[in-house]
Each structure stands twice: as C-alpha cells, then as structure tokens.
Amino acid sequence: MRILLCVLPLVAAVAGLLPAGAQTPAGGAVSDFDFAVDAVERAYAGYPDKTANRAAEYAALKERLRSGIASGRDTYDAVAEYLGWFDDSHLGTEGVRTYRPKSVRRPSDYAARMERYDPQFAHCRVDGETYLIRFPSCDLNEEQAAWVRTAVRAYLASGCANLILDIRGNGGGSDSAYEPLLKLLYDHEGVEDAMEYRVSDLAIAHVREFAGDTERGRAKIARMERTPAGEFLAGERKTYRIRYDSVSPWPRRVGLLIDGKVGSSGEQLVLEVRATSRRTTVYGQDNTLGCLDFSNCEILYFPQDSTRWMMLPTTRSCRVSEGRGIDSAGIAPDVRIPLPLPGELTDNVDEWVRWVAEELKTKNLK
Known part of the structure; x- marks a missing residue:
C-alpha cells in the first residue's frame, strides 16, 4: 500500500x-x-x-x-x-x-531572493528540440489532474525529442497525481522503499479512511489491531515494484528540474523517476527539502x-531502519546548475529551463 x-x-x-x-x-x-x-x-x-x-x-x-x-x-x-x-x-x-x-x-526562501517566485502549471515548447512541463504541485483538483494528461498529450504531439519536467516548488500531494508523468519517463522496471506503519489508533484510522473499503486494507487493519501499540507493523513488504506495460519512445532525453521547496510526494517522484528512467537527469542547485x-x-x-x-x-520509510534516510540532507541533483537564481519563476520559460535545454542537446543517452 x-x-x-x-x-x-x-x-x-x-x-x-x-x-x-x-x-x-x-x-x-x-x-x-x-x-x-x-x-x-x-x-x-x-x-x-x-x-x-x-x-x-x-x-x-x-x-x-x-x-x-x-x-x-x-x-x-x-x-x-x-x-x-x-x-x-x-x-x-x-x-x-x-x-x-x-x-x-537549509533556508530556501526563494521569494525573498527573486523578483517573483510563484511556479505555475504550464506546458510549452522551449525550442525546436525541447518541451517544458512545469508541475509545481501534487495536490490536484479534477481540473488540474486533467491538465496533467493534456500536457502529456501536447508534449507527445510536439515532436520534441527532449523534455524538461520542472517540479520546482512542488511541496507534495498524492503520489497518484504524477503517475501520467512517471509513465512518460519510464523505461525499465524499478524498485522503491515501502512505508511501514507504527501501530496506534491514529494509524488504524488512517488506513481505515484511505483503504478500509478494500480487501487489502481490511486485512491490514485486522493485523494492526492484533499488534501491540507503538510497534511497527510486521510482515509488510519492505519494497514495492514499479512496472508499466509499455515504454514510450519519447522523450529521448529528460531533465527533471528541482529546488529546495520540493518535498513529500514531490520527492517521491524524484526517487521513482531515478528508479525507472535511465534517460532522465536531475538538475538543480539546492537539494530537495527532505520531507519524506x-x-x-x-x-x-x-x-x-x-x-x-x-x-x-503515522508511517516510516523502510530505508530509515537501514540507515538510508533522506530527510537530513534532502535529495541531491545529478547536476548542479551554475547560474544565479532566475529573475522570475511563474509560467515562463526562465533562464534555468533554457540552460537545461542546451545541456540536453549535448547529452548522450545513458
């Protein structure tokens, strides 16, 4: 789960x-x-x-x-x-x-250091080879969820070989929000760390609210009710597999653009992309927030x-007990962008996007 x-x-x-x-x-x-x-x-x-x-x-x-x-x-x-x-x-x-x-x-008050920091949902062509999808939140209403699917279709229709997925400012939401984007970048099966519940009345209420009407949810609740309070629920899988039935031939190269405001489900997207997409390079200047x-x-x-x-x-990542937690430092980009912060980040094509677009043109496939 x-x-x-x-x-x-x-x-x-x-x-x-x-x-x-x-x-x-x-x-x-x-x-x-x-x-x-x-x-x-x-x-x-x-x-x-x-x-x-x-x-x-x-x-x-x-x-x-x-x-x-x-x-x-x-x-x-x-x-x-x-x-x-x-x-x-x-x-x-x-x-x-x-x-x-x-x-x-790790201060990340970009609004105080830029003329305007207000990343907005946007998708557009950057140049003849590169398309931009800006995805600043995983907390979507129905209209925004539909927008994500529209943005993916628009990219595929653009004919651009390269894609920049810009998630600067994405402080979290639901993992399901980014699934159309993950499918687009996916090129091989991957494995990620699962979460484990520390048993309490609050944890049981959480499972009951979000999965209590499923067979798996009911079975989990029954096991939690048999587990002493304060212990982590035993018998859960420590990892989960990420697998889709097909691989999109496009994009050829992807730049995933992050900043220090990226947290929670935004960071989960970074981890899942790294686990399943060899064609993606993570770009940024600061590590992510460290909130996962x-x-x-x-x-x-x-x-x-x-x-x-x-x-x-109410849950802990299974990586924590193995000494691989990420919260203390956040997630580092693969490539640190050697530029000042852009003047504005809204729905525009800013200086960092243009820099990453040029980088992708010269990058060999992994």
Missing part, C-alpha cells in the same frame, strides 16, 4: 484559517502541551528513531518547556519548539519552522483550543 498524503500545501491551507490571536482558555494551557506530547509518543512514526540515544536530552526538553508554560510562556509556542526538536518537516504546527534545525540550516522519511499524516486539533492544530506522520 503506497499512500502519501498532501501535507505541505495542507499546512498552509489550515494555517490560513486560524486566527492569529487565538488563545487557550485560562487553566488549560499545560493540557494542550501534554496532548501534543502524548500524541507524539503514542503515534508519531519517527518517535523511536528521533529519541534513540537522546533520552536525557528529550526528558530535559519536556521539563524545560513545561516549566516555561507554568511561568507564562505561550503554550503553542512551546508546542512549536517541542515538535521542532524532532527536525521533521512532516511533524508540525504553526510556528514550528522557527525551532526546526533543518529549517535554519516519515509520512502519511493526520491533522489533530487541540482539545482546549480547537482552532489550533498539529500534523503527525
């Missing part, structure tokens, strides 16, 4: 609905902090890995934050620091980036102030 929920766009959407000045009623402050701690320790898939060999540090963190709340610190600022300590972009709440070490280490090791998130609302929320991943 391979389900990756839209998480980064969801955070922005939820945060936009919350009143900035909402406060917890007097006397209930610590209970919402304890609610966050209980949810993390009980259901967060990253909890065993993130606290390993750090028990004393973790205990001291909780004690310090509780003392701060008792002395008048805002509860939800303390919750943000608590969640930020885990350094997981899928574990969050409003204000968490201030405390997340990764956010400090722990996934399949649930949104929880606090009992004392239901306008406040936190997001919690």
Whole structure:
C-alpha cells in the first residue's frame, strides 16, 4: 500500500484559517502541551528513531518547556519548539519552522531572493528540440489532474525529442497525481522503499479512511489491531515494484528540474523517476527539502483550543531502519546548475529551463 498524503500545501491551507490571536482558555494551557506530547509518543512514526540515544536530552526538553508554560510562556509556542526538536518537516504546527534545525540550516526562501517566485502549471515548447512541463504541485483538483494528461498529450504531439519536467516548488500531494508523468519517463522496471506503519489508533484510522473499503486494507487493519501499540507493523513488504506495460519512445532525453521547496510526494517522484528512467537527469542547485522519511499524516486539533492544530506522520520509510534516510540532507541533483537564481519563476520559460535545454542537446543517452 503506497499512500502519501498532501501535507505541505495542507499546512498552509489550515494555517490560513486560524486566527492569529487565538488563545487557550485560562487553566488549560499545560493540557494542550501534554496532548501534543502524548500524541507524539503514542503515534508519531519517527518517535523511536528521533529519541534513540537522546533520552536525557528529550526528558530535559519536556521539563524545560513545561516549566516555561507554568511561568507564562505561550503554550503553542512551546508546542512549536517541542515538535521542532524532532527536525521533521512532516511533524508540525504553526510556528514550528522557527525551532526546526533543518529549517535554519537549509533556508530556501526563494521569494525573498527573486523578483517573483510563484511556479505555475504550464506546458510549452522551449525550442525546436525541447518541451517544458512545469508541475509545481501534487495536490490536484479534477481540473488540474486533467491538465496533467493534456500536457502529456501536447508534449507527445510536439515532436520534441527532449523534455524538461520542472517540479520546482512542488511541496507534495498524492503520489497518484504524477503517475501520467512517471509513465512518460519510464523505461525499465524499478524498485522503491515501502512505508511501514507504527501501530496506534491514529494509524488504524488512517488506513481505515484511505483503504478500509478494500480487501487489502481490511486485512491490514485486522493485523494492526492484533499488534501491540507503538510497534511497527510486521510482515509488510519492505519494497514495492514499479512496472508499466509499455515504454514510450519519447522523450529521448529528460531533465527533471528541482529546488529546495520540493518535498513529500514531490520527492517521491524524484526517487521513482531515478528508479525507472535511465534517460532522465536531475538538475538543480539546492537539494530537495527532505520531507519524506516519515509520512502519511493526520491533522489533530487541540482539545482546549480547537482552532489550533498539529500534523503527525503515522508511517516510516523502510530505508530509515537501514540507515538510508533522506530527510537530513534532502535529495541531491545529478547536476548542479551554475547560474544565479532566475529573475522570475511563474509560467515562463526562465533562464534555468533554457540552460537545461542546451545541456540536453549535448547529452548522450545513458
């Protein structure tokens, strides 16, 4: 079962609905902090890995934050620091980036460094040999899903040998959103790491919501209900195969263009393309965000102030237990683009796209 929920766009959407000045009623402050701690320790898939060999540090963190709340610190600022300590972009709440070490280490505020950073869905010819499909989100409505299929057909009708798939800014969504694009780039069967659930009531609810009406989903729920809470569900496959029935002869060469905003299902697309497409080269300047090791998130609302929320991943990639996690560094491009950031990134053909187009013309097939 391979389900990756839209998480980064969801955070922005939820945060936009919350009143900035909402406060917890007097006397209930610590209970919402304890609610966050209980949810993390009980259901967060990253909890065993993130606290390993750090028990004393973790205990001291909780004690310090509780003392701060008792002395008048805002509860939800303390919750943000608590969640930020885990350094997981899928574990969050409003204000968490201030405390997340990764956010400090790897800034990617392109909007502040460019005249305009607002990547839009777009497809067009770059030149006589190269076509561009810009795909800035995996969080699609029906119209956008239809647009992806239209873009693939338009490329195939263009006669261009080369394709640039530009996913800069793609912060995630559903894996199924990019399937028409993956099929287009696919040229051999591949294998990727599967996800494993840390068993909890939240994880069971997640499976029930997204797969509970299938035979496989019902069987998984039954096994989860027999598994002790807090353990990872045993007996699951550690990998899954990616195989399609045919290989498109076009494109001949592909440039997959990334940046530091690419996360979650955007990163899964990068991994699956690398696993199944020898004709694709990944271009960029920064590594991706690093937001994929722990996934399949649930949104929880606090009992004392239901306008406040936190997001919690229920699954762990099987690569984590083998020491191959990607979140600490993100995914590196194959080729680092040696140019300044473009002036604008919207629905335009920018300087990086033109540079990659020239690179593809001189590149031999792998």
